[in-house]
Amino acid sequence: MDLGLFLICFVIFHPQFKPMKEESILVTGAGGQIGTELVEALSKRYEKVYPADIRLPNHPTKNFIQLDVLDKPRMEEAISDLKISQVYHLAAILSAKGEQNPMLAWEVNFKGTLNVLEIAAEKKLNRVFCPSSIAVFGPNTPSVNTPQHTITDPTTIYGVTKLAGERWCVHYFQKRGVDVRSLRYPGLIGYKTMPGGGTTDYAVEIFHEALKNNHYTSYIAPDTRMPMMFMPDAIRATLNLMEAPTEQITIRSSYNVAGVNFTPRELSAAIKKQLPDFNIDYQPDFRDLIAQSWPSSLDDSAAANDWGWKPAYDLEKMVKEMLLQLQAKLV
Ligand code: NAD
Ligand code: SER
Numbered sequence: 001m002d003l004g005l006f007l008i009c010f011v012i013f014h015p016q017f018k019p020m021k022e023e024s025i026l027v028t029g030a031g032g033q034i035g036t037e038l039v040e041a042l043s044k045r046y047e048k049v050y051p052a053d054i055r056l057p058n059h060p061t062k063n064f065i066q067l068d069v070l071d072k073p074r075m076e077e078a079i080s081d082l083k084i085s086q087v088y089h090l091a092a093i094l095s096a097k098g099e100q101n102p103m104l105a106w107e108v109n110f111k112g113t114l115n116v117l118e119i120a121a122e123k124k125l126n127r128v129f130c131p132s133s134i135a136v137f138g139p140n141t142p143s144v145n146t147p148q149h150t151i152t153d154p155t156t157i158y159g160v161t162k163l164a165g166e167r168w169c170v171h172y173f174q175k176r177g178v179d180v181r182s183l184r185y186p187g188l189i190g191y192k193t194m195p196g197g198g199t200t201d202y203a204v205e206i207f208h209e210a211l212k213n214n215h216y217t218s219y220i221a222p223d224t225r226m227p228m229m230f231m232p233d234a235i236r237a238t239l240n241l242m243e244a245p246t247e248q249i250t251i252r253s254s255y256n257v258a259g260v261n262f263t264p265r266e267l268s269a270a271i272k273k274q275l276p277d278f279n280i281d282y283q284p285d286f287r288d289l290i291a292q293s294w295p296s297s298l299d300d301s302a303a304a305n306d307w308g309w310k311p312a313y314d315l316e317k318m319v320k321e322m323l324l325q326l327q328a329k330l331v
Pocket of ligand 1: 028029030031032033034035052053054055067068069070089090091092093094108112131132133134184185186187188189194195196197198200
């Protein structure tokens with residue numbers, strides 16, 4: 001037997017060999033902060049990726065379908081017609097917008113998630129991703145190194161919808177056999193898109209304002225610390241979780257995942273190191289109260305132990321990369 005044939009046989013007959021299934025992937029809320037980058041990453045790995053959103057994209061988008069996650073029959077039809085095998089369900093109303101329109105947040109986040117989970121059960125989809133958030137925690141949760149399993153008493157309607165979503169994920173896994181997976185994303189920071197109305201948005205806006213005006217007025221108080229994550233880490237965490245073998249997934253509510261954590265004062269100091277003329281002032285509003293009810297850092301040892309999670313970016317590395325990429329865009 002020649003070496004090539006030997007190697008092929010070795011791989012195919014290896015006990016851990018699993019041929020990559022051809023997946024057809026629907027991404028709801030694909031026009032948002034995460035969706036824009038996740039679709040790009042998924043499209044590099046899978047041929048059939050269908051971005052969907054209630055809003056039309058403002059540039060030509062391959063395979064785009066307009067879809068309201070509250071329209072269950074239409075979503076069922078799209079999932080059947082496109083032979084969808086996995087859904088990444090990102091459509092949501094975020095925390096700050098949710099506080100301004102609680103009923104809309106409840107409808108979209110809660111009912112939209114239930115629609116996705118129910119269709120996944122009926123159509124026996126291979127896998128579903130339903131992200132959660134640090135917003136499931138509340139003022140009585142231990143704030144430092146917040147454990148995976150702890151008090152969850154959210155004070156925002158957004159947090160309530162996310163916590164309800166987590167519990168429905170457990171139900172659909174246990175009672176209906178849906179392979180649903182989830183991450184409690186911290187605040188996400190990326191240079192490709194603007195965030196969509198969350199409490200953590202300041203940590204993206206600050207970079208844009210620093211480059212344009214050398215100044216930022218923060219609606220979060222100087223010493224309010226929140227867990228955050230650079231988008232490349234968030235995309236990697238998502239793909240690693242979704243591609244992990246089923247037996248490695250022990251948590252079906254949602255995994256804590258940590259990246260970095262900082263206060264506006266620390267973030268502005270890190271930016272000032274790169275842009276010495278930058279300055280910041282503070283006008284805290286209702287979003288600072290939301291932020292104060294959330295953890296300041298997370299214990300993500302369950303994600304590390306189960307499927308090997310480890311962030312790659314610290315504050316300094318993230319700040320340098322954000323400024324470099326945004327400067328290139330501005331040029
Ligand atoms: P985003 O606000 O940027 O995007 C959400 C998208 O959903 C938008 O494009 C919007 O048009 C779409 N949408 C709203 N209502 C819809 C409906 N009825 N039908 C279909 N689409 C609809 O949000 P994001 O930051 O990309 O967040 C994606 C997911 O990740 C959400 O579940 C969010 O709760 C979660 N998450 C995000 C962060 C973060 O910092 N970005 C942190 C924690 C959790
Ligand atoms: N970044 C999100 C928000 O601020 C957290 O889920 O709403």
